[in-house]
Amino acid sequence: MSFRIKGRTVTYTVLTAGLLAWLLPFAWMALGSVKNQGEILRRPPTWWPENPTGENYSQWFGHLHFSTFFMNSLIVAVLTVLGNLVFCSMVGYALAKMEFPGKKLLFATVMVTLMVPGVVTFVPLFVMVSKMGLLNSYAALVLPFLTAPIGVFLMRQFMLGIPEALLEAARIDGAGELRIFARIVMPLCGPPLATLGILTFLSSWNNFLWPLVAAQSEDRYTLPVALSLYSTGQNATNYGLLLAGSVLIIVPILLLFVALQRYFIQGVATTGLK
Amino acid sequence: MTSPRTPTVVNSTVGSRLRRKQAYIAWGFCLPFVLVFGIFMLVPLLGSFGMSFTDFTARDIRSPFAVNFVGIDQYTALFGDPRFRQAMLVTGLFVVVGIPLTMTVALALALALNSGSGRIVSLFRVGFYAPVVTSIVAVSVVWRYILQPEGLANQALSLIGIQGPDWLNDSTWALPSLILMAVWRNVGTLMIIFLAGLQAVPQDVHEAAMMDGAGGFRRLISVTLPLLRPTLLLGAVLISVGYLQFFEEAFVMTKGGPLDATLSVAYYTYQQFGFGEYGLASAASYVLFLVIALVSLVQFRLLRSQD
Known part of the structure; x- marks a missing residue:
């Protein structure tokens, strides 16, 4: 027994050390973001900031238009999430609970x-979106x-598990499909909606390739696009500024993750697809 | 009882009318998805395939009638381009080295966490999973900073007397550096999937093996891993689909360099797009798609055999 407890202590010590190493890049990012340019270039690097400064952040909030990028990211993410929640549920309902010609084909395509x-799709998508005159618009994003x-x-998958009897009862009471969907099915779908909402928000917030080609002026950049262009442009070695930018992108999503971790982790474990 | 037919006939016409009504309603439910998905997914997907057999360039956006069908010329050009072959090699290395590394670390973590319970485990789980939710662009910035010639990594190495290289500007070390970062960022996903798999391994199998005198390591090799095989395969496929597309890390950290040492197929596609060579870019993306489709096909097989 004592051997087992000892084994466990060793395991947890190793795990704790591993975890600290794992989270070190985040700590280094946060610490670097409050160092001034002189200190950040110092060799060897200082661990704790000597004169913590908010200057890197104030640059982002000042002439670098952080609020524009943030709002762009947020608008795009929220609209994308809403669209997915509504439209995917509607198709999901039809596929799970209705019979119609073409159903098998639709599901197979999905x-x-x-x-x-x-x-694979971004090149023709770019051509199409330019043809539609939508380039550099929110619609394109x-x-x-x-x-x-x-x-x-x-x-x-989730709706398949909703008992048919529940829907039949509503149909007999004369409820239309739309009403059944909105009043009976959707209220039962909390868990998959939460998972879908989170997965969609996450991939939209971190999405890069498409916004990089579709957003062509600063007023449409999302956060990752703005940061990547700053970090490869003339500010490539202005690490204080870049690290502050990274903190600003990561913190909202980390907060969301910590608050809703159950759904994040369930999402991964159940779908296994993200 | 004398005319059992009449009601059936009536029922069937009512039934078919109802069925038709339901079909309309059902397609009504699908309409927004079908429209958006058709226009922004299926059309580009087929468009990309079509464009890969043409000489489409950036100029042709304005005058699409100047586009010519060129057969498989783009594919010939692609495989004749040493940079594309390099990109395939880099992507292949990224996958072949990155996957086993990610899986080993994730499995070790899952095994260590599986024996414990309660709050402490969920703390570790959240911690190791945290990098997964972060923007690759954002974490690439800090990794570039850590991997500078005199950055944190080399400072740590100098403590044990090793003079570290200029990781990202050294054609030998640039790709391993990106792989290391990918492992760091993706272990969390596999850890969660493996943990779920481990929890499904029945306890009595373990007890039986213990009765037979099997030690911890022996049980891992002979009981746990074989039972976990489908989960391990599923994890490998999932991660490889992501790794095959790697792009952002290279974009922010190395620009595909030095000397194309970190040029991935996705990056090559993006570059050709940037040069306005849309036909060639489409061909490159389709080659990547084909590989990903094959890998996904394997996944479907696995998912099906799991049911």
């Missing part, structure tokens, strides 16, 4: 496109992600 990476096969799959 399954086949589950894994299509953005890198949102529309391609307004629905996703993964969402349809997730909602359908």
Whole structure:
């Protein structure tokens, strides 16, 4: 028994050391973001900031238009999430609870496109969006992600488990499909909606390739696009500024993660697809 | 009882009318998805395939009638381009080295956490998972800072008397550095999946093995891992689909360099797009897609065999 307890202590000591190492980049990022340029270039690097400064952050909030990038990211993410919640649920409901010609084909198409990476579609998408005159608009940033096969799959899987008797009873009472969907099905779908909402928000917030080609002026940049362009441009070695930018992108999502970790982790464990 | 037919006939016409009504309603439910998905996913997906057989360039956005069908010329050009072959090699290395590393670390973590319980485990789980939710662009910035010639990594190495290289500007070390970062960022996903898999391993199998005198290591090799095989395979496929597309790390940390040492297929595609060579970019993306589709196919097989 004591051998086991000892083994466990060793395990936890190793795990704790590992965890600290794992989180070190975050700590280093946060510490670097409050160092001034002189200190950040110092060799060897200082661990704790000598004169903590908010200057890097005030640059972001000042002439670097952080609030514009933040709002762009937020607007795009919120619209994308809303679209996915509504539209994917609707298809999920039809696929799970209705019979109609073309159903099998629709579901097969959804399954086949589950894994299509953005890198395959972005070139023709760019051509199309330019043709539509939508380049550099919110529509261009949102529309391609307004629905996703993964969402349809997730909602359908959950809705298959809703008892048919419940829907039949409502149908006999004369409720239309839309009413049944809105009043009976959706209120039962809390867990998959939470998972889908979080997965969608996360991938929208961190999305990079498409906003990089579709957003062409500063007033449409999302946060990752803005940070990547600063970090490869003339500010490439202005690490204090870049680290502050990284903190500003990561902190909202980390807060969300810590608050809703159960759903994040459930999402990964159940779908296994993200 | 004399005319059992009449009601059936009536029922079937009412039934077929109802069925047709339901079909309309059902397609009504699907309409927004079908429209958005059709226009922004299916059309580009087929468009990309189509464009890969043409000489489409950036100029042709304005005058699409100047586009010519060129057969498989773009694919010939692609495989004739040493930079594309380099990109395939880099992507292949990234996957072949990155996957086993990620899986080993994730499995070790999952095994260590599986024996414990309660709050402390969920703390570790959250901690190791945290990098997964972060923007690759944002974490690439701090990793670039850590991997500078006199950054944190080399300071740590100098403590044990090793003079570290200029990681990201050294053509030998740049790719391993990106792999290391990918492992750091993705272990969390696999850890969660493996933990879920481990929890499904029945306890009595372990007890039986223990009765037979099997030690911890022996049980891991002969009981746990074989039972975990489907989960391990699933994890490998999931992560490899992500690793095959790696782009952002290279974009922010190395720009594909030095000397194309970190040029991935996705990055190559992006570059050709930037040069306005849309036909060639589409061909490159389709080659990548084909590989990803094959890997996904394996996944479907696995998912099905799990049911």
